[in-house]
Amino acid sequence: MMTTEPGTGFLASLAAVDDQAFSGLRARLADEAAREGLLDVAYRTIDTPVGELLLAATERGLVRVAYPAENHDAVLSALAGRVSPRILHAPARLDAAARELDEYFARTRHSFGLNLDLQLARGFRLAVLEHLTEIGYGKTASYAAVAAASGSPAAVRAVGTACARNPLPVVIPCHRVVRSDGSIGNYVGGTDAKQVLLDLEAAA
Amino acid sequence: MRLHDVTVKPFEQIVDEHGPAVLRACRAMLAPADADDTWSETFLAALRAYPRLRPDSNVRAWLLTIAHRKAIDLHRAAARAPVPAAAVPERPATYGIPAEPDTALRDAVRTLPPKQRGAVVYHYLADLPYHEVGKLLGTSEAAARRSAADGIAALRTIYQADHQEAAR
Numbered sequence: 001m002m003t004t005e006p007g008t009g010f011l012a013s014l015a016a017v018d019d020q021a022f023s024g025l026r027a028r029l030a031d032e033a034a035r036e037g038l039l040d041v042a043y044r045t046i047d048t049p050v051g052e053l054l055l056a057a058t059e060r061g062l063v064r065v066a067y068p069a070e071n072h073d074a075v076l077s078a079l080a081g082r083v084s085p086r087i088l089h090a091p092a093r094l095d096a097a098a099r100e101l102d103e104y105f106a107r108t109r110h111s112f113g114l115n116l117d118l119q120l121a122r123g124f125r126l127a128v129l130e131h132l133t134e135i136g137y138g139k140t141a142s143y144a145a146v147a148a149a150s151g152s153p154a155a156v157r158a159v160g161t162a163c164a165r166n167p168l169p170v171v172i173p174c175h176r177v178v179r180s181d182g183s184i185g186n187y188v189g190g191t192d193a194k195q196v197l198l199d200l201e202a203a204a
Numbered sequence: 205m206r207l208h209d210v211t212v213k214p215f216e217q218i219v220d221e222h223g224p225a226v227l228r229a230c231r232a233m234l235a236p237a238d239a240d241d242t243w244s245e246t247f248l249a250a251l252r253a254y255p256r257l258r259p260d261s262n263v264r265a266w267l268l269t270i271a272h273r274k275a276i277d278l279h280r281a282a283a284r285a286p287v288p289a290a291a292v293p294e295r296p297a298t299y300g301i302p303a304e305p306d307t308a309l310r311d312a313v314r315t316l317p318p319k320q321r322g323a324v325v326y327h328y329l330a331d332l333p334y335h336e337v338g339k340l341l342g343t344s345e346a347a348a349r350r351s352a353a354d355g356i357a358a359l360r361t362i363y364q365a366d367h368q369e370a371a372r
Contacts, residue, residue, distance in 0.1 A: 008356060010363045011328055014232055014310065017224045025227065025240060026219060029247050038251050041214075080214045086251055087214035 030090035040084035042093035043076065048105050049200070050193040053170070055094045055101075058083065061115030062097050065168045067189035082120065101170065107200065110137040112171050120167040124155065128162035135176040138201040142180040164188055170197070215254055218263060219247060225330040226267050232313050232325045233275050242278065246271040265336040268326055272340060312362040320355030323348050328356070 033039040041063065043056040054072045056064040056079060063083060066075040080087055091098075096114060103109035121129050131149045135141045141149075147159045163174035169188050175197040179185045187194035226246060230239040249270050257266065313321060322341045326332045327348070332340070338348035 005328075007360070008328055010309070010360065011324075014313065014329055015228055017227050017231070021240075022224060022227060025243055026223070028244055029219070029251075032244065032248050033251055036248065036252075038248070043216075076214045076216070077211060080212045085212040085215055085254055088216050088219070088251075 030088045040086035042090035044091040044094045058117045060117040063117040125162040140178045229330040242274045308366045319351045323352035324355035
């Protein structure tokens with residue numbers, strides 16, 4: 001906002017900044033930042049059948065996929081603290097991720113070929129994520145089975161936590177992990193979203 | 205508790221919150237093409253330095269200081285290498301063109317003495333408090349306040365004269 005004090009209203013015409021010019025400058029900043037190696041985290045959003053997903057990538061690869069329920073602003077703030085505050089809305093770096101996710105939701109893609117940056121997961125949680133990618137499209141596995149595959153059969157609850165904190169839901173298929181009794185269990189995007197993904201894969 | 209958990213805003217939010225004000229300042233100080241280049245260079249430089257910015261800094265003042273220095277560099281470069289004009293450019297008409305009614309006002313801002321121009325632009329167009337304007341211009345808060353008042357008075361005279369002319 002511009003300061004307005006009595007008798008200075010005539011300055012208003014100098015305050016006009018048109019939106020189109022400003023978005024042009026923002027796009028230019030994102031391009032130049034990427035070229036200069038200053039774009040540590042690029043992000044964009046995409047519309048999907050499970051809501052608007054936030055996609056964020058470092059120079060190494062896709063680092064975060066987030067559901068609306070996670071609050072995109074909060075997710076970006078967390079990325080600023082944990083990865084880098086050099087974060088800009090810059091769709092270009094996420095073209096491939098957006099395209100592959102579109103294909104996945106259109107049922108024409110069964111696996112992702114994207115570079116992933118798994119720096120947000122460490123230790124056992126990272127090991128769990130690596131095993132999740134072994135559960136094939138349209139298949140499911142129980143939390144207990146994933147715990148066993150990760151080398152800690154007793155760590156069933158820890159597998160649940162690892163799934164809940166999966167930094168790359170949909171792309172790393174934590175939605176394919178269900179309860180041993182056959183009920184679908186919790187999901188970072190909500191149980192409705194989990195059901196949509198499981199139905200989508202079952203129908204293909 | 206981890207010390208590095210101090211909240212740092214994503215730079216995109218800095219662009220959101222301060223981008224328009226810095227652009228207003230650039231456009232009031234410089235010709236349009238130079239203004240856009242200066243804005244871009246300012247935000248690129250700010251992005252580079254952003255992780256090292258102290259958390260208690262006034263971000264608006266920091267950005268305007270970068271823009272201010274770049275604008276000065278540009279003025280100096282232009283002064284060093286004067287380009288002879290083939291003909292004296294005509295002053296654009298300020299009446300009968302509704303889309304650009306205040307070219308004269310814009311020109312007038314650019315011809316104010318530097319301290320007055322800085323005080324008017326940074327306080328009135330970029331919303332910086334006077335004590336920050338003073339720091340930026342290397343003067344006191346009181347001096348920044350006086351420069352702004354003098355600048356506003358000069359601009360109002362030009363503006364009124366211009367609009368009376370247009371009304372005739």
